[in-house]
Amino acid sequence: MLDGIATSSLPAVRGKAGPVLRVTLVLEPATAGLLNVARLAMPDTDVRVHAGTLASFVANAAMLRQTDVLIAQLDPENPREFEEFERLARDNGSRMPVIAAVRDLTVAITRRVLRSDAVDVLSIPFTPDELHQAVETGRHRRSVAAAEGPVRAGRIVTFLGALGGMGTTAIATQAGIIWAESKSVCLIDLDVQFGNAALYLDLKPQLNVSDLIEAGDRLDAELLRSVAEVHASGLNVIACPADMVPLDALTPDLVNKLLDVATETFDIVMVDLPGAWLGWSLSALERSDAICLITGLSVPGMHQARRQLEVIDANGLGDRVRVILNRVIYTLFGKIDLAEPEAVLGRKINHAVANDYATVSAAIDQGRLLSAVKVKSRVERDLRNMVTELASQLELPVARG
């Protein structure tokens, strides 16, 4: 058998107990070869054997997604494998409870495994009964977590550019870093074709929005957390798809589900929206507690901002809009005159952000906060004020989780 390629599976025998639990056994080929899969049948359980290493399982995003309970063979003498196992158990929590299977299991190894987030440990060789018990422990862990229900009611703040290149992603990423100092924050890049939020944070995520789209109804908090890449600041980022996907790969239902799960998981959910209006844009905007419209002083910027505001107003969402004027030039005395742009837009400009190309472009090149590039920049001060005001307006509830 070839490492990581051979899989065999046993379809579930439907009982009465509810949805099918998908169990994957990741075993060394020699162990897998000894297993009589036919004897492992359990009601409402789909058992699949993957003959390969834990690393080959983790690298297989589709298999990872389709696993509800993982039973992984572990060589306790291999520290890298053990670390990988611990990380997997920790990151997946109750979304995918993890059980270790170990040859020559000793009390010391059992203790070590159970000190991790693993829910159980099996000794190889195991009997079908022992396997069933371990699977039931995993099933139980999932149902307890599901019964506990949502733990947070986070707020949604969308960032929408009046026009391309206004600085929407630069502002969203830098504000996200700042906000993550005090809250659990997740930035979701829904600019599905041209998004660069992860790039501006110097992150190279393995998973992205596509994995959430594919998960469909199975999308939950644990999957969201496992797809999120965490920036050094603590900011969670869901990157846009690595490959070009059609704009209608997202649907209003999917966007709603994604935002449901995200607000159950994080205090603040920031969304980087594409400038174009899509079928699902309105779903995201309707769910938003604040809509940050980013514009600039240029004639096209002002013109498009007015058009965007008209559409937002026509949908009855005008009162959630915060207009952010980016790249403003302050006078020597630190003043700006907003009367004219406010007259053109016919509404108040809520936040002005200083023009500082050198600092902003260096910060996004390095994926760091502005102050890591230049201390006490005006642009960072403006963004901090913006975050403080947004936060106080949104009046966050106290989170349980």
Ligand SMILES: Nc1ncnc2c1ncn2[C@@H]1O[C@H](COP(=O)(O)OP(=O)(O)OP(=O)(O)O)[C@@H](O)[C@H]1O
């Ligand atoms: N306050 C600022 N001062 C100076 N330059 C800025 C500022 N904000 C953004 N920029 C620059 O503007 C450029 C565009 O920024 P960004 O990619 O964030 O815009 P965007 O609106 O997200 O664009 P897109 O339409 O491609 O998504 C970047 O080079 C960035 O460095």
Ligand SMILES: [Mg+2]
């Ligand atoms: Mg952008």
